[in-house]
Amino acid sequence: MRGPHAAALTLLAHPAAPGPDALQLGVSMSADGAGWRLQYTLTGDLNTLLIPQPQPQPSGPADGLWQHTCFEAFVGTAGNAAYREFNFSPSGQWAAYRFSAERVRDRAAESTDHPPVITCERTAHALDLSVWLPPALLPVPEDLASWVIGLNAVIEARDGQLSYWALHHPRAERPDFHHAGGWTHRLLPAPSALQSPA
Numbered sequence: 265m266r267g268p269h270a271a272a273l274t275l276l277a278h279p280a281a282p283g284p285d286a287l288q289l290g291v292s293m294s295a296d297g298a299g300w301r302l303q304y305t306l307t308g309d310l311n312t313l314l315i316p317q318p319q320p321q322p323s324g325p326a327d328g329l330w331q332h333t334c335f336e337a338f339v340g341t342a343g344n345a346a347y348r349e350f351n352f353s354p355s356g357q358w359a360a361y362r363f364s365a366e367r368v369r370d371r372a373a374e375s376t377d378h379p380p381v382i383t384c385e386r387t388a389h390a391l392d393l394s395v396w397l398p399p400a401l402l403p404v405p406e407d408l409a410s411w412v413i414g415l416n417a418v419i420e421a422r423d424g425q426l427s428y429w430a431l432h433h434p435r436a437e438r439p440d441f442h443h444a445g446g447w448t449h450r451l452l453p454a455p456s457a458l459q460s461p462a
Contacts, residue, residue, distance in 0.1 A: 283427025316355035323356035338414035
């Protein structure tokens with residue numbers, strides 16, 4: 265059986281923090297037994313933004329990446345309060361957090377033994393950030409449909425203002441990526457996986 269197919273999705277800025285005009289942000293993802301592949305694409309006038317520069321040496325884990333431009337994923341399983349948070353910076357730095365409940369961090373369960381692989385390409389009007397997320401970092405679901413996934417980003421303008429992007433914003437008054445109501449993406453089998461072999 266082949267893994268789930270890539271899904272092209274659009275992230276929306278929270279109305280309370282919309283950020284610079286004319287930005288567009290999309291993400292696609294695919295998964296199989298070898299891990300997940302995420303591709304974030306930001307388009308618009310990137311000269312209006314503050315974007316961390318790639319580091320010359322291989323980058324390691326870092327805290328506070330969400331205080332500047334970074335791309336994120338939240339992963340849980342249906343009916344389970346525990347979840348994972350991932351931050352991916354254009355600098356190549358990353359973070360992988362575990363939570364036992366909403367905003368209750370489980371530091372003892374965290375590990376840096378299986379780092380994600382991040383590549384970033386930028387022009388004046390487009391930034392493509394690709395992430396390979398190894399399966400050791402992901403929760404183990406009973407089946408594909410039990411994964412609940414939030415795909416998000418924080419974008420920093422040159423004046424220091426932050427905008428918050430998500431597939432769905434469950435709170436109208438403020439952005440909240442940790443709220444499971446925003447984790448609306450589900451993985452589905454590829455169409456060919458639903459057909460019996462000839």
